[in-house]
Amino acid sequence: MKSLKALIDKQVPAHSLSQEFYLDEAVYRHDLDKIFMVEWLYVCHRSQVAEAGDCYAYDIADESVMVVRDEDLQLHAFANVCRHRGSRICTAGQSSHKRLVCPYHAWTYGLNGELLSARQMGDKFDKCKFGLKVLQLQEFCGFIFISFAANPSSFDLLKKGLHASLKVFDLANTKVACHEVHSTHANWKLVLENFNECYHCGPAHKEFSASHSLMLDKEKQRVFDELISKRAPAAGISAEPVGFSLVDERAQTHAPYYYDRYALFKGYQTGSEDGRPVAPLLGEVEAYDGGASNVALGNLTYLLIYADHVVLYRFTPRSVKLTDAELIWFVRSDADLDKDVDIERMTWLWNVTTIADKDIIERNQKGVQSRFYQPGPYSPMETYTVDFIKWYLHKLSK
């Protein structure tokens, strides 16, 4: 594809992308083909498909996937497309079934995806040829991922590399406490560029910046890094950064990951407005260390782990200029959501922050559409975004 190659070649390193990457339908289709149809995508948590017959359907762009637990409690991922005339079988979100029955003509699939019955199809019809299309699936710490690709990257390094850091939080035994979607009228890359840097936190997020040392530049962060390197282990939490970046050589064949803990400012035990707890301590965590862990699970899924709750961030393209930013809050599974968890206080910070981000990202989209837009240089505080862009261009050029 020559013109795409030309676009990639003219890109100045460590500068924002040229206009076409944010507007062009053809580029968007390449983004889907080379990124979203290849990478691991977070679908749901094991607590959402706990029982035999439980199903969780997740829609992305024009695709839809069903994650289903069968009678043997095995998980499967299927394309949510009936083999008869293509109807969606399940609606997005959670549902529960004895069989997967297409609502159109009642073709009936087993929980393992086999076509069990199709009424009135005549003698020559061979059911065996019409099972649901199977997709790749991985589970880690209760988080369930799928890939639309036949041979996605390996999850081995990620699983090994994050095991020790995440163990104390017992994430497999958490549950969803709340779920919000912020539809953002912008290309998905502007949303990810925004998510991957905290250069904008100071100007744009006074709520976040009041409590999270991440908003500081590297130099000023150092003193807080020293604080957390003591406080976290005292609470049983690792403060040791691990992982490799999406531009690391290993990321060519393995899903990248990272774990890093940073300090909240004085007086903040967790990510609430007043700093006070919002839920019971996670897993085996012994105390509020006043910290937060940034975690990447592959290229497109991120966690922020406080001592008492987790926020998962998922970014779902809907069209070239529309992206859903989703926030999913998890607490320990035995917490009573009515008595033990203050959902309003727990969700406050990331709702206000994401609403502010929606606004600045949409302004960014409008701006890059101008003929006066010229890709500008990223700041040293935007290195993750620089890596993201580098990775993106590399993926696209394949």
Added chain:
Amino acid sequence: MKSLKALIDKQVPAHSLSQEFYLDEAVYRHDLDKIFMVEWLYVCHRSQVAEAGDCYAYDIADESVMVVRDEDLQLHAFANVCRHRGSRICTAGQSSHKRLVCPYHAWTYGLNGELLSARQMGDKFDKCKFGLKVLQLQEFCGFIFISFAANPSSFDLLKKGLHASLKVFDLANTKVACHEVHSTHANWKLVLENFNECYHCGPAHKEFSASHSLMLDKEKQRVFDELISKRAPAAGISAEPVGFSLVDERAQTHAPYYYDRYALFKGYQTGSEDGRPVAPLLGEVEAYDGGASNVALGNLTYLLIYADHVVLYRFTPRSVKLTDAELIWFVRSDADLDKDVDIERMTWLWNVTTIADKDIIERNQKGVQSRFYQPGPYSPMETYTVDFIKWYLHKLSK
């Protein structure tokens, strides 16, 4: 057009269409050119344009047609486009006029389409050259059809073939009792595929299936066919199937048609929830025979005739992924809509059924957009849909 030909050639017989036919803008433009701009389209009933000066405008895709009755009570069909600067002259639906006056600059046309006056056009202006563009028109049993083509297929066989079957219902002397539009976010072909088969009736339409033997497979229907073959004639209604399919050789030059009567289940006199009448018997019908006639008037217009009312189905493409499904209910013209007709009970069945269809058709559209969609085999219960697809591909390949 090579790529369209390639698409058509790779189509597997008796399988649903490949994805492009449901999504592609270029295919949609061909659909308009080769189907909707050629076939006979139902516009309105004679009762809606009964008097001199009555006009009915019908919009489809980017086109609009006016059916107008002139002072000699002749009907005309005109393109609803002023010859000055192109403005629409009449708004969609019914209206009444002494002259057809464009609301923009008051160019004034006679009811026969001649330009009568155009203010201030100078001396050289020749009114005779600016009459409204005339379209082909046919009336049958009071139903008025137009074609945007200069030489549409002949209506002769249809008129002769259906005359005897429809006479008893005296459809020319009916009137509109109700009119509903269900905007469906799907390609028009998915809407027609749905309409043309009752394989989905069992799973998707419990209300319809409670009363209509059409939901049964051929074998189980046989006993009900025997019942109606006695009950219908006893009420003066034909139970004799007539007509030819849209894939019949005759359909190359003549508008196809069919008439067929089938039984309602025991206790149902008409298509109401409780089976009891909803309006006075149509025409010369002598009794409730507990039956319903499926009628096709050309390729795109369908009737369902109960003993006491008629439902007309019209499908109007609005864009590649948007189609209006319209339902129009008719009762005998001398019925008092307030006293003799129970509109709520009359419209109940086909409103619930069409709302359910909207949902499954929209799921179908979403599904066929997936890259995991693969055209699947139709059931023997979907033969009309198979014919529809065959006809469609034939038309498109011309």
Added chain:
Amino acid sequence: MKSLKALIDKQVPAHSLSQEFYLDEAVYRHDLDKIFMVEWLYVCHRSQVAEAGDCYAYDIADESVMVVRDEDLQLHAFANVCRHRGSRICTAGQSSHKRLVCPYHAWTYGLNGELLSARQMGDKFDKCKFGLKVLQLQEFCGFIFISFAANPSSFDLLKKGLHASLKVFDLANTKVACHEVHSTHANWKLVLENFNECYHCGPAHKEFSASHSLMLDKEKQRVFDELISKRAPAAGISAEPVGFSLVDERAQTHAPYYYDRYALFKGYQTGSEDGRPVAPLLGEVEAYDGGASNVALGNLTYLLIYADHVVLYRFTPRSVKLTDAELIWFVRSDADLDKDVDIERMTWLWNVTTIADKDIIERNQKGVQSRFYQPGPYSPMETYTVDFIKWYLHKLSK
């Protein structure tokens, strides 16, 4: 661009445009490139950017411009695009700033457009290279225009030519009394074609036609022209037509303009429903002359000046089939909007007229989309529209 040339060549003189000009995305992009990115565009009035730090941002298609007054009270026009990652800096409309601070990462520009500070950009970063992009700006009678082109046409002839006619109204010392936007689902050219002719006034605007002699044909207008040629000078107002058309040779290098005063019908002192005044007399105007002046300021901005208020018309394309028609009412700057101005009566006429225009223009758009649309001949009463089309085709063919 061959196919565009072919389209232009097949255009019949003094006939409406062929369909493609009103529908086609590629033509629309040419319209933006060759018209809106080149011509002078009205942004705001000096009263809206009176103080140092005042800013007015105007959005058009995918572009946005900021007009800013600096500490030395000089006006500047900048592309509203941050040089970092392209975010819009100011929101559309009026605002006030000490510095122009991008809300995303706080890059901070002086009121003269220089980049003053950009946090954390490293040592090699050269601020001087990242000033805001400067656009051309002109002010005339307090009306501020910008051009996105480097070398737009000259404003000299316009300034000289209109000075004497407009002086009495003291337009620089007016202020905005009201502002309405009528979003019209039609191509911008259909909106301008409508604005540029009064052939439709009789049929479509009974309110306007009750009071404005412009609705008459040339011959009938003559007697009213004689009336105003006496009444206007008696009130200190010029009734002398001046200017040159957009198809005049001079318009190749200079912004065209015109000024012409015409009579209101008997009993009308200004453009109100009952003809009575709605605001204090403008500038040095001595009496109600029962007249109105049509003024063109360049190719795309128009004024209608009554004795006591001014209406400015701006037309902003939003997409190929969507155009905003804006009305901005001005009164003398020392008028008390609560006591001296009757805003409801002042805005009545042009709101009802523009709402009616929206309807007929949208009907026009629907009509030209039909395959039965054929460009028709303009009337001698549509000469300004004929000129507009001629100018448009000339611009597009360059």
